[in-house]
Structures are given as C-alpha cells and as structure tokens.
Amino acid sequence: MTEQKDAIVTVDNLTKDFVVSRSMTRATWMRALNEVSFDLYPGEALAIVGESGSGKSTSARILSQIYNSTGSEVRYKGEPIRDFVKREGQREFARNVQMIFQDPFGSLNPVHRVFYQVARPLQLHGRSRNKQALRERVLELLETVGLTPAHETADKFPHELSGGQRQRVAIARALAVEPDVILADEPISMLDVSIRLGILNLMLDLKEQHGIAFLYITHDIATARYFAERTAVMYVGHMVEWGDSDAVTQNPQHPYTQLLIAAVPEPGEHKSHDLSGYQHKGDIPMWQPDSQGCPFAERCPHALPACRDTMPPARKLEGNHYVRCHLFE
Amino acid sequence: MSQISLSAKTSPLRRLSFSRVGRRLARFLSFFQGNPTGAIGGGIMAVVVVACLTAPWLTEFEPNKRVARPHVEPNAEHVLGTTRQGRDVYSQLLHGGRTSLAVAFIAGSIATVISILVGIAAGYYGGRVDQWLNFAMNVVLVFPQLPLLIVLAAFLGQVGPTVIALLIGITSWPWGARVIRSQTMAIRQKEFVLAAECMGESKLRILLIEILPNLTAIVAGSFVGVMMYALINEAGLEFLGLGDPTVVTWGTMLYWAQSSAALYTGGWWEMIVPAVTIAIVGGAMALINMSIDQISNPKLKTGPHLKRWRKLNKAIEARRQSGGGL
Numbered sequence: 001m002t003e004q005k006d007a008i009v010t011v012d013n014l015t016k017d018f019v020v021s022r023s024m025t026r027a028t029w030m031r032a033l034n035e036v037s038f039d040l041y042p043g044e045a046l047a048i049v050g051e052s053g054s055g056k057s058t059s060a061r062i063l064s065q066i067y068n069s070t071g072s073e074v075r076y077k078g079e080p081i082r083d084f085v086k087r088e089g090q091r092e093f094a095r096n097v098q099m100i101f102q103d104p105f106g107s108l109n110p111v112h113r114v115f116y117q118v119a120r121p122l123q124l125h126g127r128s129r130n131k132q133a134l135r136e137r138v139l140e141l142l143e144t145v146g147l148t149p150a151h152e153t154a155d156k157f158p159h160e161l162s163g164g165q166r167q168r169v170a171i172a173r174a175l176a177v178e179p180d181v182i183l184a185d186e187p188i189s190m191l192d193v194s195i196r197l198g199i200l201n202l203m204l205d206l207k208e209q210h211g212i213a214f215l216y217i218t219h220d221i222a223t224a225r226y227f228a229e230r231t232a233v234m235y236v237g238h239m240v241e242w243g244d245s246d247a248v249t250q251n252p253q254h255p256y257t258q259l260l261i262a263a264v265p266e267p268g269e270h271k272s273h274d275l276s277g278y279q280h281k282g283d284i285p286m287w288q289p290d291s292q293g294c295p296f297a298e299r300c301p302h303a304l305p306a307c308r309d310t311m312p313p314a315r316k317l318e319g320n321h322y323v324r325c326h327l328f329e
Numbered sequence: 330m331s332q333i334s335l336s337a338k339t340s341p342l343r344r345l346s347f348s349r350v351g352r353r354l355a356r357f358l359s360f361f362q363g364n365p366t367g368a369i370g371g372g373i374m375a376v377v378v379v380a381c382l383t384a385p386w387l388t389e390f391e392p393n394k395r396v397a398r399p400h401v402e403p404n405a406e407h408v409l410g411t412t413r414q415g416r417d418v419y420s421q422l423l424h425g426g427r428t429s430l431a432v433a434f435i436a437g438s439i440a441t442v443i444s445i446l447v448g449i450a451a452g453y454y455g456g457r458v459d460q461w462l463n464f465a466m467n468v469v470l471v472f473p474q475l476p477l478l479i480v481l482a483a484f485l486g487q488v489g490p491t492v493i494a495l496l497i498g499i500t501s502w503p504w505g506a507r508v509i510r511s512q513t514m515a516i517r518q519k520e521f522v523l524a525a526e527c528m529g530e531s532k533l534r535i536l537l538i539e540i541l542p543n544l545t546a547i548v549a550g551s552f553v554g555v556m557m558y559a560l561i562n563e564a565g566l567e568f569l570g571l572g573d574p575t576v577v578t579w580g581t582m583l584y585w586a587q588s589s590a591a592l593y594t595g596g597w598w599e600m601i602v603p604a605v606t607i608a609i610v611g612g613a614m615a616l617i618n619m620s621i622d623q624i625s626n627p628k629l630k631t632g633p634h635l636k637r638w639r640k641l642n643k644a645i646e647a648r649r650q651s652g653g654g655l
Contacts, residue, residue, distance in 0.1 A: 101520040
C-alpha cells in the first residue's frame with residue numbers, strides 16, 4: 001500500500017510467535033501474525049477485519065508496545081518503535097500512540113473516579129501543571145466526547161456509568177495526550193447495539209477534525225466500511241485481502257472475504273445455504289512457524305492443490321485493492 | 330444522551346447531603362449496614378480498644394503493684410478481684426490489653442507489608458521473579474509455626490513483647506502473600522493495567538495506585554487474620570513461660586495465674602478473666618474477618634439477603650396465583 005501522503009506508522013512484514021507450551025527439550029510455537037504489512041495515515045482509518053484468533057488484537061498490541069514483535073520493522077514517523085524502549089522514549093511514544101480497549105468495564109480502574117482516569121495522562125505527560133487548568137482541561141475533554149454535564153460525570157466512579165459512557169471516558173483518556181494515532185481494539189463490540197453508532201460517529205469526528213490516524217479493529221465488516229477508508233481482512237495471522245473499503249466490501253475477491261460478507265444477516269432471507277460450500281470440518285488451524293500453504297485452504301470451497309503448499313504473493317487488482325489467493329495467479 | 334440527563338437528576342441531591350468527608354464516613358459505616366457479623370465484631374473490638382487506651386482513667390490501681398491482700402474476691406473496690414500477689418486484675422486486664430493488642434497490631438502490620446510486597450511483585454512480574462518468591466513462600470509455609478516460635482523464643486530466652494511481635498510478623502506472611510499473588514495475577518490481565526502501561530505509568534505507580542487499591546478487602550482480611558493469630562500465639566508463648574514475665578500482658582496474666590496455682594487455691598477469677606477476654610477478642614476478630622470475606626466474595630452472604638430473596642419469590646408466587654402476571 002503506497003500512496004503519496006506520508007504514512008505516520010508503517011508496518012512491514014510483522015511476525016509474532018507465541019510459545020504455546022514449553023517442555024524440557026523443546027517449545028511449541030504458534031505464529032499469531034505472519035508477514036503483516038500496513039500503513040496508517042493522518043486523518044484516515046484502517047480497519048482490520050477478521051474472526052477471533054486472527055491476530056487483529058495482537059497487531060494492535062504490538063503497535064502499542066504491550067507485546068514485542070518476533071520479527072518486523074514497525075516505524076513511527078520513520079523511526080523503528082524499538083528505539084522508543086528507554087524510559088523517556090516510551091513516554092514520548094505513549095504521548096503519540098494511544099489505545100482504546102474492547103471492554104469498557106475492564107479498561108477503567110473501578111477504584112478511581114472519572115476525573116482521575118482522564119487527568120492522569122495529562123499529569124503524566126505534563127500537559128497541565130496547575131490544578132485549575134487541569135480541571136478545566138478534563139471537563140473540556142469530557143464535553144468533547146459528549147459526556148455532559150461534565151462536572152458531574154467527573155466525580156463519578158466507573159460503576160456509576162453505562163457501557164457507552166465508560167467507552168466515552170476511555171476515548172477521552174486516549175484523547176487527553178493529543179495523540180497522532182489511536183489504536184481502537186473492537187471499541188464497540190461490547191456495547192449495546194443502540195449506542196454503537198454514537199461511539200462510531202464520535203470517532204469519525206475525531207478522525208476528521210483532529211487528523212488522528214485510526215487503526216480500527218473489528219469483526220463487523222459493515223462498520224469497517226462505515227468508519228474506515230481502507231480495510232484489511234485477516235485470517236489466522238495472514239492478511240488475505242486489503243485495499244479501499246468500498247472495493248473490499250462491495251467487490252470481495254478472496255473466498256474468506258466473501259464468506260464474511262455472506263455471513264452478514266439480512267432481513268427476509270434465510271442464508272444458511274449460501275454458506276454450505278464452506279466446510280467446517282477443518283476449523284481454524286493453529287498456525288506454526290513451519291506451517292505451509294494458505295491458512296484458509298481447509299475451509300475454502302475453491303481450494304487448489306497449490307493452496308496447501310505455498311502462500312501466494314500479493315496480487316494487485318484494479319485500483320487500490322490487493323488479494324493473496326491462488327485463484328488470481 | 331438520555332442516560333446522562335437521567336443521572337443528572339439524582340446527582341445534585343447526593344452532592345448536597347454529603348460533603349466529601351461525610352461521604353467517606355458514610356461509606357465506612359455502610360460497611361456495617363446489613364452486616365451483623367461485622368457490626369458485632371467491630372463493636373466488640375471498638376469497646377476493647379477504647380477501654381485499653383483509656384486504662385489510666387478507668388482504674389486507679391497500678392497493674393504491677395501490690396494494692397490489696399492476695400486473692401481478694403471480686404468486690405466493689407476490686408471489680409475483678411486481685412491476684413496471688415495482691416495486684417488488681419481489672420487494672421492488669423486493661424493495661425495488659427494495651428501490650429497484647431499492640432503485639433497483635435505490630436505483627437499484623439509486619440506480616441501484611443511483607444505479604445503485599447511479595448504477593449504483588451510475584452503476581453505482577455511473573456516468570457522468574459514469581460518462581461523465586463513462590464519458592465520463598467513455600468519454604469516459610471512448611472515451617473511448623475508454633476514449634477518454631479517456641480524454639481526461637483526459648484533460644485533467645487524470655488523474650489519481650491516486641492520480639493514476639495517481630496517473630497510472629499516475619500513467620501506468618503505467606504498465607505496473605507499467596508492470596509494477594511493470585512488476585513494480582515487476575516487483576517494484571519485487566520485492561521486498565523494495560524491502559525496504564527500504554528500511558529507510560531511507572532511500574533511502582535501501577536502496583537501501588539492501580540492494583541493495590543483493588544486488593545483492599547483481601548489485604549484487610551489477611552491483616553485481621555494475622556492479628557488474631559498473633560494475639561493467641563503471643564498469649565500461648567507467654568503462658569508457656571517463654572515470654573518476659575515482668576511485662577503485664579494477657580499472656581503473662583495467664584502465666585502467673587498458672588504458676589501461682591490460682592485455680593487450686595480458689596482464685597478462679599485470676600485465670601478466667603484473661604482467658605475469656607482473649608477468647609472474646611479473638612472471636613471478634615474472626616467475625617470481622619468473616620464479614621470482610623463476605624464483601625470480597627458475595628456468594629458467602631447470608632441473612633437479610635436470603636430473606637429478601639425469599640420475600641421476592643413469595644411476592645412473585647402470590648402475583649402468579651392471583652393471575653396478574655408480572
């Protein structure tokens with residue numbers, strides 16, 4: 001994915017292995033991410049779509065330095081993020097890259113008031129020194145994310161808020177440091193359907209007005225198209241199809257993307273027959289560093305013999321639309 | 330948003346009725362509300378502690394001076410009688426309680442501080458740190474504690490209360506540490522800890538400000554548990570004659586009662602008073618501990634909650650009978 005604009009985060013061939021079990025003589029490894037590459041641009045969102053265990057969250061957690069990568073070049077503004085490991089560097093990195101978590105009930109510490117949760121990053125990064133300014137800035141942030149009246153919300157504990165309100169607090173906390181990049185790890189999947197759109201629209205505003213680059217992780221391909229300019233589809237740690245959201249969601253080429261789209265329920269239509277081609281016998285494989293071929297081959301209705309041996313290279317279709325599949329070789 | 334305007338209605342009222350200090354106090358008192366175990370235990374402890382602290386005003390007699398003839402029966406002047414040495418039992422009880430409770434408090438504090446440090450570090454860092462700390466916990470756990478205390482006390486010879494407090498404190502932390510460790514491991518996985526890490530918080534702040542406050546109930550529980558254990562063990566050691574008999578505590582009161590054969594010579598009050606007091610105070614601490622357990626583990630809750638549940642069920646049943654539905 002190369003464009004004219006300067007990417008703020010570039011990820012090149014990101015690979016991550018986890019130890020599954022370790023015995024005396026050898027360890028079993030699992031490859032959570034394999035050759036994942038993408039860029040983030042200011043004021044744009046990239047959606048990563050995939051099912052549980054596809055490595056979506058892992059990639060966000062590597063970007064936020066919760067995990068170390070096994071092998072990759074992740075660059076923030078041209079500098080490898082590994083150079084940010086020392087104390088001061090890590091602070092600087094945290095000032096620019098923030099994360100929003102999936103579970104608004106787990107991401108706010110139950111013992112601290114909303115004011116503390118939002119004020120803490122401000123204090124930590126020295127944005128507001130005196131008390132009065134700090135309080136004003138916190139209230140301003142709470143108003144930005146739509147938590148009015150702000151002075152009342154600030155004095156509440158997280159358990160006094162609803163799920164949607166908590167997620168807004170989490171967003172306010174991420175915003176407090178005025179980051180360039182926000183990694184949103186399924187920010188709406190644990191919320192009631194009725195308030196999802198509110199949170200999505202809030203993030204859209206932030207993206208457009210503050211020029212923040214978003215990495216939007218989701219398993220809901222419909223919201224990916226709504227929120228993000230570009231979409232990448234992941235399966236078992238591999239990017240199988242990516243490009244402009246409209247192209248990927250309206251004209252899916254990879255059999256897995258087609259499965260995802262076909263699985264979206266629509267009113268008045270009983271769809272189960274559409275999915276009959278996708279065998280469920282070979283469930284989601286556990287990918288190991290020495291595994292071969294395309295991870296989707298077991299479930300793919302169009303699998304060719306070559307699919308079990310090699311993973312095809314990326315193939316450019318028309319426009320900004322790429323796919324990794326033997327059907328297009 | 331509608332849910333915000335809803336909560337806005339209730340909040341100013343609350344703001345008016347409680348100042349910040351008042352709210353703290355209300356939260357502290359609400360601990361005892363609908364919690365008879367905690368209320369009884371806390372009440373007994375409060376009375377005992379206040380009585381011991383105000384001992385000089387509650388009794389005119391010195392605890393360590395001969396003030397009357399030996400083994401005077403309880404009467405108006407000597408409320409709980411006198412000992413074989415002619416000392417006032419009531420005065421000894423109050424003054425001795427100061428030392429005994431102080432020993433329990435110091436031992437509890439030492440054990441709690443060690444168990445917090447070890448437990449949180451092991452639970453948060455995991456890996457090799459956890460392996461070593463866990464090893465240390467297991468080593469201390471397998472020591473038979475009372476025999477160890479007896480051997481140590483005998484080796485050091487007639488130890489004072491401070492040494493006893495230290496000995497009990499540094500041998501009884503692993504129980505608390507194990508519980509704190511496992512809870513820390515659970516909390517460590519919570520996303521607010523990850524969020525704090527992402528934010529660039531220092532490790533120390535994450536441990537002390539983010540994780541520790543979530544462990545309050547467990548820490549309080551282990552603190553009270555060790556206090557109870559220390560109170561009883563201190564009395565045990567001193568009763569066996571391993572403590573310093575010149576210091577007045579509930580344990581040395583028992584020691585003197587035993588060595589002067591109080592029960593044989595008819596001075597039953599000299600033996601009964603400290604024994605019953607230790608039992609009551611130990612019981613009060615056990616009650617407090619149980620009520621803390623109920624808070625950190627609501628499944629243990631009984632009493633009014635069960636009653637309310639039954640009432641609710643009855644109401645539903647009655648409504649169903651009358652055909653009204655819900």
